[in-house]
Amino acid sequence: MEKLGLNEIRKMFRDFYVSKGHYPGKSASLIPKNDKSLLIINSGMAPLKPYFLGVETPPKKRMTTCQKCIRTDDIDNVGITARHGTFFEMMGNFSFGDYFKEESLNWGWEFLTKELKIPEDKLWATVYQDDDEAVEIWKKIGMPAERIVRLGKDDNFWEIGLGPCGPCSEIYYDRGPEFGCGKPDCKPGCDCDRYMEVWNHVFSQFDKQEDGTYKPMEHPNIDTGMGLERIACVMQGTDSIFDVDTIRHILNGVVEMSGVPYEAGNRQNDISIRIVTDHLRSMVFMIADGILPSNESRGYVLRRMIRRASRHGRLLGIEGKFLAKLADRVIEISGDAYPELVQQQDYIKRVITTEESKFEETLGQGTEIINGYIEDLKAAGKTVMDGEEAFKLYDTYGFPIELTQEILADAGMTADVEGFHKNMEEQKERARAGQKDTSGEAWKEKAMPKDLPDTEFTGYDELQSEAEIAAVYVDGEPAEKLSEGDRADVYLDRTPFYAESGGQEYDTGKISCGDSVMKVLNVQKKNGLFRHEVEVQQGEFKKGQRVYASVDAARRHAGARNHSATHLLQKALQEVLGDHVKQAGSKNNADELRFDFTHFEPMTAEELQKTEDLVNEKILEFLPVETEVLPIEEAKKKHAMMLFDSKYGDKVRVVSMGGWSVEFCAGTHVPNTGMIGAFHIVSESGVASGVRRIEAVTGMGVLKRAEHFEKLTRETSEILKTKPEGLVKRAGEFMSELKDAEHELDAVKKAQMGSGAEDLLKNAKEINGVKLVTGKLDGASIDDLRTAADQIKAAGVPSVMVLASVNDGKVTMVVGVTDDLTGRFNAGKLIKPIAKEVKGGGGGKADLAQAGGKDPSGLENAFKTAEALIS
Structure with missing residues (x-):
């Protein structure tokens, strides 16, 4: 059996089916088109649903594709095993009411044994237990009866709810007894690893009815799927998709960059290498198809993959941003088959780098916070992180819940996922409550006539049209006439007024008849009818009356x-x-x-x-x-x-x-x-x-x-006492003078802080050989408090300091610990119970932490809490 590369197999499959009269379709985008049931394309037939359902006409009744797919159901197993991956390519041949079982199975056998030259005695077939037709076809092909296995509905019958469905036949490759369980009746369907499914042929021959019966289809279909990576494993004699030539090329790049060898085992390093390798493939193809990182939908899947790969790269010792450089390897080995990767190479790398940078900004701080939570859980003898804390990591630091779970798992802990989702839903409810319905949206839901023909739109060619009043609605009820001052919804048989659509605002204007005039305030369109919201300014109007509709020309233009x-x-x-x-x-x-x-x-x-x-x-x-x-x-x-x-x-x-x-x-x-x-x-x-x-x-x-800006420039020039052309120079001089004044002010404040720090240290309490420095510095900023803490530390006295200020009713606080005491006290841990006294929270490092609070009245209790903790 010849060893074939993945790219070579893909081309051979396409050429083979083209020779059998199939139209070679390009891979569809990973973003489903007009299919709300899917988040991301996950199978070869998914983009072809409209053809199978008969709602669209295929380019030809015979078709073949190699479809890029992503499945995230097993994302948590990616890396842990050598089999799971998120990105894969599915090769398939399809018949839309043309050929059926005999051709499909014969061609499948021919491709495997003649084109790929897989030994016939290595292949087995499974069929649906009642599908005698498929059994006979396999025997006719030459498959020995003992290698044809009948299986039940769970294994060999394809259906999803009502509609097209049918039996299937799967082709298996025998990897040899060394991979088996040793049982004498071992065969496809066994739980051991001996038999690998390589190709599924689905025969859509029934239409499932609402009463549960199966009605034979007049024109049955063929839908087959063969995983490219899986058949490449067979052809290259590998046990893992990560050893397939193209994927191994990416993996080798991870190894070279990290300097960590790959041993194909279950060490943490091997797991991390596989995760980075797999996720690189997915992120490159997703971005090329227009998916961008976000906190919702498929964008969230992409963000999670980029951040997960970035984190595992760090676990391997890779420093800084690295994913974009490795993305070149994905494009290098897949660019010929998918030229959009080459065309968008720079763009793909920029998106990856931008997202990696965002994650880099928050990872350090977020990791520090989660590590603090883990220490708190350990101290309390708990193993489950509260859902509120998990949500804070997501909402504030951009940690996907899955990343939090991974980090917790490393420490033998879990997260309250249900509580996380509860907090997520509460936030969404708050957002919904803050949204106000507009009158325009509410107006769209008003009652409307059901028996009128569609309104003829004349507004492309004219701004004034003769029309007839087809219906009148007042307060949602049909009416026959309108009088001065009335507001109503009016329907015309034809109109020049453009109804709000496609981002373009509605037209306004007037509808008149003689001296009677009504003002058109809003126009909406629904189910082919144009609804004009009007106010009668003078005269009267009646249903059936001929009128003159005029658009406000200046506004339209x-x-x-x-x-x-x-x-x-x-x-x-x-x-x-x-x-x-x-x-x-x-x-x-x-x-x-x-x-x-x-x-x-x-x-x-x-x-x-x-x-x-x-x-x-x-x-x-x-x-x-x-x-x-x-x-x-x-x-x-x-x-x-x-x-x-x-x-x-x-x-x-x-x-x-x-x-x-x-x-x-x-x-x-x-x-x-x-x-x-x-x-x-x-x-x-x-x-x-x-x-x-x-x-x-x-x-x-x-x-x-x-x-407007000319006026602003003139007025600003007058204030700064210069001519407009000298404004930039004068503004620069002014800013320079301002900075000098700020520096002088900072020097004065530092001197005051230094004096204040000395006084605080003199008045500090000594507890067990440690100076506890507490104090409220009125009007001080967070930077001022840090400066005071540094000046106290500079005194060289073993100290713990708790300094606070109140500004606009809010408390700002720092806790500092001199270096010689960080073995006994941790500022990041001390600040949490202290800040609770002012109804706040915070965190930080062992030597310095900061917090904010809402209740200045709790400051005295905060200082007492600090004293109790030191004692």
């Missing part, structure tokens, strides 16, 4: 300028930052635009300037803005940008700005980019992990902002 600028902005961001930029939300109105986009770090001043310049460049090119309605597949061929989670119909509206920016969009736009006038970025900020926000203005908004 201003909103259109901002909407069109948003399209230019998205394209500019992709050119400046990279193709990973995707829209995560937007808001356009007459005054400004707001654009949320996926990006992992704040933009630099240079990047912001490049983006703004590029948008203005395209505005000044006076690009034509053209729209056309196309079949969705044709629109995709134009490489039009689309919102990933949005659902589109068979036909879509495509907006092209000179062919430079091309997007799916149902909104309103200017006919030419030159009409935007100008574009200026007002701010850039973070709104969520991995999501940034740009706020900007266009047209008159740019001019008004320039006028």
